[in-house]
Amino acid sequence: MSDKYILYVEDNPSDVALVERIFKNELKDYQLKHFGTGELLLEWFASMELTYNLPRLILLDNKLTGMSGLEVLKDIRRNARIKNIPTVIISSSVEDKDIQKAYQNGANSYLEKPKNYLSLKNTMQTIVNYWLQFNKTYHDRE
Amino acid sequence: MASPSTLYPRKVDLTNCDKEPIHILGKIQNHGVLLSCDPDSLKILQHSDNAEEVLNISSEALLELSEIVDRPTLDFIKNKVDTNKTVPLDIIIGENTFTCIAHSTGKQLILELEPIGQQIEQIYYQQQMTDIITELGSAETDLEMCDRAAHLIKDFLEYDRVMIYKFDAQWNGEVVSEAKEEHLESWLGLHYPASDIPQQARKLFLKQGVRMIADVASDSVSIVPELDPKLQEPLDLTRSELRAVSSIHIEYLINMKVGATLTAAIIFNNTLWGLIACHHYSPKFINYQQRLSCKFLTQVFSSQLGMKSSNVELLKINDANSIRNTLVEQMSREWDIVSGLSGNEITMLDIADTTGGAIFIDDVITLVGKTPTEDQVRALHNWILKQNDDETYYTECLSEEYTAANEYKATVSGVLQISISKIKRNSVLWFKPEKKQTVNWGGNPNKSVLINKDARLSPRKSFDKWSEELSGYSTPWTDSEIAAIKALKSSISEIIVQKYDEVQSLNKNLEQAYKELEAFSYSVSHDLRAPLRGIDGFAQIIKEDYFEQLDDYGQNAIRTIINSTNKMNELIDDILSFSGLSQKRLSFQKFSMQSLVSDVLNFIQPSVAYPNAMITIQDDLPSSYGDTAMVFQMLSNLIGNALKYSSKKEKPEVIIGYDDQQSAYFVKDNGIGFDQKHKERIFGVFNRLVGQEYEGSGIGLAIVKRAIEKHDGAIWVESVFNEGTVFYFNFKE
Numbered sequence: 001m002s003d004k005y006i007l008y009v010e011d012n013p014s015d016v017a018l019v020e021r022i023f024k025n026e027l028k029d030y031q032l033k034h035f036g037t038g039e040l041l042l043e044w045f046a047s048m049e050l051t052y053n054l055p056r057l058i059l060l061d062n063k064l065t066g067m068s069g070l071e072v073l074k075d076i077r078r079n080a081r082i083k084n085i086p087t088v089i090i091s092s093s094v095e096d097k098d099i100q101k102a103y104q105n106g107a108n109s110y111l112e113k114p115k116n117y118l119s120l121k122n123t124m125q126t127i128v129n130y131w132l133q134f135n136k137t138y139h140d141r142e
Numbered sequence: 143m144a145s146p147s148t149l150y151p152r153k154v155d156l157t158n159c160d161k162e163p164i165h166i167l168g169k170i171q172n173h174g175v176l177l178s179c180d181p182d183s184l185k186i187l188q189h190s191d192n193a194e195e196v197l198n199i200s201s202e203a204l205l206e207l208s209e210i211v212d213r214p215t216l217d218f219i220k221n222k223v224d225t226n227k228t229v230p231l232d233i234i235i236g237e238n239t240f241t242c243i244a245h246s247t248g249k250q251l252i253l254e255l256e257p258i259g260q261q262i263e264q265i266y267y268q269q270q271m272t273d274i275i276t277e278l279g280s281a282e283t284d285l286e287m288c289d290r291a292a293h294l295i296k297d298f299l300e301y302d303r304v305m306i307y308k309f310d311a312q313w314n315g316e317v318v319s320e321a322k323e324e325h326l327e328s329w330l331g332l333h334y335p336a337s338d339i340p341q342q343a344r345k346l347f348l349k350q351g352v353r354m355i356a357d358v359a360s361d362s363v364s365i366v367p368e369l370d371p372k373l374q375e376p377l378d379l380t381r382s383e384l385r386a387v388s389s390i391h392i393e394y395l396i397n398m399k400v401g402a403t404l405t406a407a408i409i410f411n412n413t414l415w416g417l418i419a420c421h422h423y424s425p426k427f428i429n430y431q432q433r434l435s436c437k438f439l440t441q442v443f444s445s446q447l448g449m450k451s452s453n454v455e456l457l458k459i460n461d462a463n464s465i466r467n468t469l470v471e472q473m474s475r476e477w478d479i480v481s482g483l484s485g486n487e488i489t490m491l492d493i494a495d496t497t498g499g500a501i502f503i504d505d506v507i508t509l510v511g512k513t514p515t516e517d518q519v520r521a522l523h524n525w526i527l528k529q530n531d532d533e534t535y536y537t538e539c540l541s542e543e544y545t546a547a548n549e550y551k552a553t554v555s556g557v558l559q560i561s562i563s564k565i566k567r568n569s570v571l572w573f574k575p576e577k578k579q580t581v582n583w584g585g586n587p588n589k590s591v592l593i594n595k596d597a598r599l600s601p602r603k604s605f606d607k608w609s610e611e612l613s614g615y616s617t618p619w620t621d622s623e624i625a626a627i628k629a630l631k632s633s634i635s636e637i638i639v640q641k642y643d644e645v646q647s648l649n650k651n652l653e654q655a656y657k658e659l660e661a662f663s664y665s666v667s668h669d670l671r672a673p674l675r676g677i678d679g680f681a682q683i684i685k686e687d688y689f690e691q692l693d694d695y696g697q698n699a700i701r702t703i704i705n706s707t708n709k710m711n712e713l714i715d716d717i718l719s720f721s722g723l724s725q726k727r728l729s730f731q732k733f734s735m736q737s738l739v740s741d742v743l744n745f746i747q748p749s750v751a752y753p754n755a756m757i758t759i760q761d762d763l764p765s766s767y768g769d770t771a772m773v774f775q776m777l778s779n780l781i782g783n784a785l786k787y788s789s790k791k792e793k794p795e796v797i798i799g800y801d802d803q804q805s806a807y808f809v810k811d812n813g814i815g816f817d818q819k820h821k822e823r824i825f826g827v828f829n830r831l832v833g834q835e836y837e838g839s840g841i842g843l844a845i846v847k848r849a850i851e852k853h854d855g856a857i858w859v860e861s862v863f864n865e866g867t868v869f870y871f872n873f874k875e
Contacts, residue, residue: 012672012676014672014673014675014676014679014680015672015675015676017679017680018675018676018679018680018683021683092668092671092672093668113671113672113675114675115671115674115675115711116674116675116678116679116682116707116708116711117675117678117679117681117682117683118682120675120679
């Protein structure tokens with residue numbers, strides 16, 4: 001797996017299809033790994049032995065079947081191995097209290113889910129560009 | 143307020159007669175002898191002037207009672223006599239036997255000696271009494287009972303005419319039953335004005351029960367000396383059997399050509415209901431025993447009559463109760479006072495003997511049955527409220543108190559009004575029609591008093607029937623009717639209270655339901671986003687990857703899908719902001735309207751979409767108080783609309799300002815305008831007045847109105863079709 005990979009948790013298949021297509025067509029340099037639920041994501045982390053080559057970014061839908069995005073986020077932040085991976089919450093809610101909770105639980109960014117394909121494409125390009133090109137990630141190397 | 147008012151109005155009254163001191167006249171009738179003794183010494187203090195002659199004794203014997211009666215009689219009298227009359231004693235004085243009736247005035251001991259008269263066998267007498275009581279008891283109505291009583295008493299006492307005479311509330315009397323000798327003219331149905339039986343005579347009837355005048359034409363006998371020698375006052379003859387008759391009454395009887403009378407009082411509930419009046423056309427003496435029987439019979443008759451009336455009254459009350467229950471059930475079932483009282487087979491009119499009515503609830507009038515016009519009833523209602531501060535008003539002669547009622551007295555002469563709420567002027571009125579009635583007076587009541595040349599009163603001389611038509615009177619409001627209506631009133635009040643509570647709780651439920659609905663539409667709109675993104679996304683994918691493979695129709699279809707999803711997204715935006723308004727927590731603060739309007743214009747960027755538009759913001763817009771986010775949203779809708787609907791004009795103009803006269807901000811355009819008849823509809827959700835040439839979801843103005851409501855403010859619109867529109871709005875301070 002390339003060292004430029006991104007984890008994406010989303011349970012809506014058509015959204016997944018659209019985002020995967022955007023990565024395939026517009027963000028070819030990056031790999032996208034998709035999980036249908038938060039539980040699957042956490043299992044995957046647990047099975048992973050490597051402490052290096054961590055994903056560079058997690059895109060986390062808030063409204064999921066099973067654990068909610070925020071619960072998953074809390075788990076991530078409790079896990080010393082992965083707690084510093086930038087995590088972006090993508091939600092259809094723009095209510096203040098949802099946004100506040102997300103940041104209180106350690107979200108690095110909060111985005112409103114784009115309403116159509118074109119803005120979804122723009123958003124994905126911008127966000128990947130920012131977090132993987134410009135942002136300097138925290139490293140625990142000794 | 144008039145209690146059952148004067149049914150027979152008369153100005154003249156025999157006031158002299160009313161004042162005549164008939165209980166201390168100092169005279170007795172001449173068929174008996176009266177002796178007044180000192181209760182201790184039994185010395186005779188006063189006696190009737192005929193004593194020597196009738197008793198056939200010397201004037202010396204008239205000093206001591208012991209000279210006249212024997213020892214046992216004397217002891218009996220001394221020990222047993224009090225103010226109640228004792229059982230009469232038969233005493234023999236000289237060669238004659240007399241009935242002696244003794245009583246005490248409290249000061250003196252009075253003995254009255256009467257002829258013993260015709261004696262009836264005890265057995266025969268008891269049989270007679272039993273028959274009479276049985277016959278009375280089997281009468282079905284009170285009128286039938288009166289008829290029977292009249293006949294029984296006539297048979298028993300053998301007077302020429304026996305009448306049952308009933309008083310009304312003003313003490314005028316009516317002959318309700320009569321038993322008479324065939325050759326006599328009937329007086330049945332005749333009315334007698336109150337002055338015919340003066341007040342103090344009625345008082346005496348209450349005490350004495352039975353009163354006999356044995357010979358109208360005979361001279362009365364004086365009591366000598368005139369005054370009690372010790373007390374120096376006239377003897378009180380209140381309880382005397384022999385008491386003489388006032389000269390005015392004698393004259394009255396002579397005018398009627400009556401020779402002897404016997405009168406018994408019909409009393410129940412301590413009130414004089416009427417009289418049994420027996421007339422004889424020659425002198426007639428009835429002995430004390432028979433008079434006592436007559437008194438007893440009258441008591442039986444009175445109590446049976448009382449029971450019968452109470453029963454009739456009770457039946458009426460029961461009927462009224464059941465009607466009231468029905469009305470209450472109707473009112474509560476329909477949650478509607480008016481239709482409950484007037485909309486069913488049983489109406490408010492059934493609760494009393496009425497033919498019309500009116501209900502005033504919250505200034506809405508409902509007429510029931512036969513009534514005057516609505517305007518007349520309104521005027522009447524206003525008059526009653528002005529006149530009368532009580533909860534209830536009633537009259538049986540409205541036109542006498544309220545002249546305007548003359549116009550409709552045939553329909554309404556009796557009125558009963560109850561106030562349900564004084565403050566709200568809520569009332570219910572009942573009407574009774576005029577009761578045209580012919581009253582046969584025993585003599586013209588308006589000429590009952592003749593003033594003689596020597597200015598002495600003399601009672602009427604004419605007893606010919608006199609007819610008078612009473613106009614403007616209804617039948618009176620009975621106590622049971624008034625009670626029933628008052629009871630209904632308290633039921634109505636209870637229902638109103640219940641209804642109020644019910645409405646309150648319905649309101650609460652409605653509010654809750656509304657909130658839930660808004661939350662629902664909020665979440666539904668939200669959930670529509672995801673599938674919509676799918677439709678749009680895959681349409682975009684087709685457009686990107688397969689567009690060239692499609693023919694024109696297919697390409698157009700793809701464009702339409704993408705456009706439609708865009709429109710749907712805008713619609714969702716609007717619905718979300720509309721339903722989101724109630725969910726937002728507001729933060730009120732003072733803000734500058736001037737700078738908020740500038741912010742809105744910066745946000746809208748009109749120079750991009752509407753490069754031709756000329757926008758003017760007046761200087762010095764007053765600052766305001768409210769939730770700026772919400773006012774921002776509201777202003778952007780109003781200004782957005784103004785720009786949109788003026789965009790097709792040659793020189794679009796939009797002015798934002800403040801109108802001092804209206805005390806309101808305004809947003810004015812010179813756009814397409816609309817017909818003023820839509821000025822309310824325009825604020826409704828999804829109500830659009832324009833076609834597809836102008837974009838929009840039809841929610842914008844609903845959002846504006848909602849925002850204004852959240853500020854307790856007001857918004858209104860003035861528009862001229864094709865010339866422009868002005869929206870005015872303000873916020874409550």
